[in-house]
Amino acid sequence: MTNSPLPFDPSASAPHKPVLLREMLEHLNPAEGEIIVDGTFGAGGYSRAILDHAPCTLYGIDRDPSAVATGTKLAADYDGRFHMVEGCFGDMATLLPAHGVAQVDGIVLDIGVSSMQIDQADRGFSFRTDGPLDMRMSMSGPSAADFVNTAEEEDIANVIYRFGEERASRKVAHKIVEMRAETPFTSTGQLASAVRSVVRKAKDGIDPATRTFQGLRIHVNDELGELDRALNAAETILKPGGRLVVVTFHSLEDRLVKTFFKERCGDPRKQSRRLPGEPEAAKPTFSTLSRKVVTAQKDELRANPRARSAKLRAAERNDLPSTAAKKTGGAA
Ligand SMILES: C[S@@+](CC[C@H](N)C(=O)[O-])C[C@H]1O[C@@H](n2cnc3c(N)ncnc32)[C@H](O)[C@@H]1O
Known part of the structure; x- marks a missing residue:
């Protein structure tokens, strides 16, 4: 899950140490009564921090049955505020309505594999330990x-x-x-x-x-396809004012996120400087919350070398119809 030469740091051991936690909370900014989605529950590091930060309701999604088992146990600690959902985050626009949730106030994605997945030889992700050649998160x-x-x-x-x-x-x-x-x-x-x-x-x-x-x-794991679907789904299910926070570890993923935010946040100068006859640029559906990409501070890098390739980008949804809705003439 890293952009660095070593995708999995050998010093990273279970349980998974969340990366850019402080910065994630700052950008996601969960508040009382809000509905938040953690699309990559993993070991629940982000989910716990969000639930402890604000009296909100949180839906954790993961495609890995062992992460789902961890999440199902966590639910008992949060008195009905936490719900674990098994599935792919790329399907969140259908998974969440199936749980009675149509619109949400915040979504966080911490892309990649967890330390647990890497460390367990029988999951077949690692070339450092011999195991079955598997690699399936789900x-x-x-x-x-x-x-x-x-x-x-x-x-x-x-x-x-x-x-x-x-x-x-x-x-x-x-x-x-x-x-x-x-x-x-x-x-x-x-x-x-x-x-x-x-x-x-x-x-x-x-x-x-x-x-x-x-x-x-x-x-x-169709990781890039999943990320692309998740970004588009986030645009349709975030309420106006809802925040989308994405942490990536690899340049291919970061490029996807950067391009998505660039397209959806628009360039205000382009809107006003249109030449006569030039087609109108698509109206922005988000505004950026991270003008510059956010990376780990020195203290975190010292404590967790895995953080060295982490990149956080965030944006806030506005009230214009989603790009998908504009294309289909729908109301999403
Ligand atoms: C980096 S870990 C998340 C760690 C988590 N933020 C924490 O603090 O414990 C990524 C998790 O996302 C899950 N995941 C990856 N791709 C997914 C997808 N497309 N849909 C659902 N879960 C996915 C993996 O199974 C893994 O558990």
Whole structure:
């Protein structure tokens, strides 16, 4: 979940240490009586902080059944103010109404995998410990092993290149296809050795398997598609004045968030400086709450090295119809 060479810091151990917690609360600014959504419940670090900060009602969403089990236990501590919902945050515009919630005052997303997911070898996310080649956050659907054992060589190379930013993606994909003809991949150790046999260790000491594992994880969980759907869903379910706070750890994710906010917050100069005949720019549906990207302060970086690649962006919804509603002529 990081943009740094090491996606998962070996020093980060369960339970998950929330990142940019102070800054998240400041931008989300939950208040009494409000309805807030934590779309990435994880170990509940953000959720607990929000519930302790203000007497609001909070809906925690996670696709990982073990995170859901943690959240279900947490509900007893908060006297009806906390509700755990199992599912994908990209589906929040349908998941929440199914729980009787149409509009919300705040949404926070802390994108990526949790320390628990990484640390448990049997989840198959890590190349540091041997485990089944799985990587599914939701523990359902096709696993990383299914993909590497059945996909076309070119598709494997594209995934590793696009989501892992591995320059030697073709070499890696070729090796995978060659090796699976002998023995299908079942373990993280097997895949890590295959990658290490064709990609040299860089001078900075980063494990050559890092980028391939990252690419496969993003693909298996459709992480960028989920984020894109969640941002659009947030636009439709946030009330006027509602806040959207997103924390990312990877440049591909941050780029998506940055572009979304840039488009939706608009450029006020463009609105007023339109030339005659030039089509009207889309009216902004958000205004920015973080003119500059927010990163961790020195004290947090010292306490939690995982925070070094975290980026927070936030914006506030206004009362104009959502972009989706404008396109369909609906009222969302
Ligand atoms: C970085 S952790 C969140 C940690 C949390 N903020 C805390 O303080 O404990 C990310 C969590 O989001 C979940 N997650 C990732 N993608 C998701 C998605 N598309 N839908 C729902 N949950 C998702 C993961 O299963 C993981 O538990």
